[in-house]
Amino acid sequence: MSKLRLAVILNPHSNRQRAAHQAPHIMAMLSHFGLEATLFQTTHIGHATRLAQQCVADDNWDGIIAAGGDGTINEIVNGMAGSQLPLSFIPLGTGNDFVKMLKVPANNIVEAIRSIATNRLRHIDLGMINQHWFINGVGIGLDANVAIEAQKLKRVKGGLVYIIAVLKSILSYEARDLLIETDDLTLQKRINMATVGNGGYHGGGFWITPESQIDDGVLDVCLTGDQSRWSMVRDSSRVRQGSHTALPSVTMLKTRTFKLYSERGVPVHVDGEVFSASLHEINITIQPAALTIRV
Numbered sequence: 001m002s003k004l005r006l007a008v009i010l011n012p013h014s015n016r017q018r019a020a021h022q023a024p025h026i027m028a029m030l031s032h033f034g035l036e037a038t039l040f041q042t043t044h045i046g047h048a049t050r051l052a053q054q055c056v057a058d059d060n061w062d063g064i065i066a067a068g069g070d071g072t073i074n075e076i077v078n079g080m081a082g083s084q085l086p087l088s089f090i091p092l093g094t095g096n097d098f099v100k101m102l103k104v105p106a107n108n109i110v111e112a113i114r115s116i117a118t119n120r121l122r123h124i125d126l127g128m129i130n131q132h133w134f135i136n137g138v139g140i141g142l143d144a145n146v147a148i149e150a151q152k153l154k155r156v157k158g159g160l161v162y163i164i165a166v167l168k169s170i171l172s173y174e175a176r177d178l179l180i181e182t183d184d185l186t187l188q189k190r191i192n193m194a195t196v197g198n199g200g201y202h203g204g205g206f207w208i209t210p211e212s213q214i215d216d217g218v219l220d221v222c223l224t225g226d227q228s229r230w231s232m233v234r235d236s237s238r239v240r241q242g243s244h245t246a247l248p249s250v251t252m253l254k255t256r257t258f259k260l261y262s263e264r265g266v267p268v269h270v271d272g273e274v275f276s277a278s279l280h281e282i283n284i285t286i287q288p289a290a291l292t293i294r295v
């Protein structure tokens with residue numbers, strides 16, 4: 001069998017620039033495992049989308065490897081829409097939430113590449129929010145405020161960023177009155193946080209939608225009602241274990257469509273990156289088996 005030709009799209013900026021140092025090791029390991037790879041490094045926000053579009057148009061590759069975190073994967077997926085080209089993952093990000101659904105080990109480049117070399121293909125679902133693809137999830141409200149706060153913490157490293165951002169958001173975010181429509185119901189409720197998951201882990205390891213499967217054709221939704229700041233702090237450890245779903249303040253739903261209207265704008269993150277500081281209308285759908293992955 002001829003060697004697989006793979007385009008590696010690496011974001012040197014991932015995990016506070018730590019990813020930049022990994023490029024030589026990644027290329028050496030790809031070669032070690034018999035893969036023919038070419039490295040493309042992103043130079044600016046949005047560049048991974050352009051590079052992925054170019055790879056699809058070239059018609060010269062057997063696949064793309066996303067070397068970065070969830071934001072990089074999101075940009076690449078948005079450049080690959082409609083393509084059959086398989087996507088693989090070398091997790092180099094801060095949260096690396098999406099790959100937790102794949103058992104691809106974070107911080108272990110050798111194991112990630114060994115797994116790519118086994119050449120197993122899978123079809124997975126993608127979500128779409130207001131004409132933009134997502135692979136892992138959308139966070140609305142407090143969850144998105146966490147992403148906005150995390151962006152501001154330029155000097156803090158690793159997982160600590162998310163812990164500080166979560167605590168700051170719990171102290172400052174005000175719940176909104178939302179109108180939500182799913183496949184089966186219409187809800188009018190004061191909501192602190194709404195998470196719409198294709199994957200199950202969000203915000204750096206919080207297992208917010210623990211029943212999520214990336215190939216089941218449905219979105220899992222977690223709605224958290226208005227609650228006291230103390231109960232939010234108390235419950236956050238339960239969210240890490242996914243045992244929050246039975247709490248009275250939590251509503252879990254499954255749906256293929258999710259619409260939201262809010263008079264007061266809500267902050268939104270998509271795959272962990274800030275999408276908007278204030279949206280009044282959100283339209284989310286699931287596109288079953290929209291992406292081929294090689295993992």
Ligand SMILES: Nc1ncnc2c1ncn2[C@@H]1O[C@H](COP(=O)(O)OP(=O)(O)OP(=O)(O)O)[C@@H](O)[C@H]1O
Pocket residue numbers: 011012013014015016042043044045046047068069070071072073075092093094095096097271272273
């Ligand atoms: N050369 C670059 N300089 C600055 N920002 C970049 C560059 N290339 C890409 N980016 C932006 O960096 C963002 C964050 O990258 P990424 O998600 O890979 O890392 P992370 O935030 O550390 O990880 P995670 O999302 O898993 O927590 C991407 O959404 C992308 O827009």
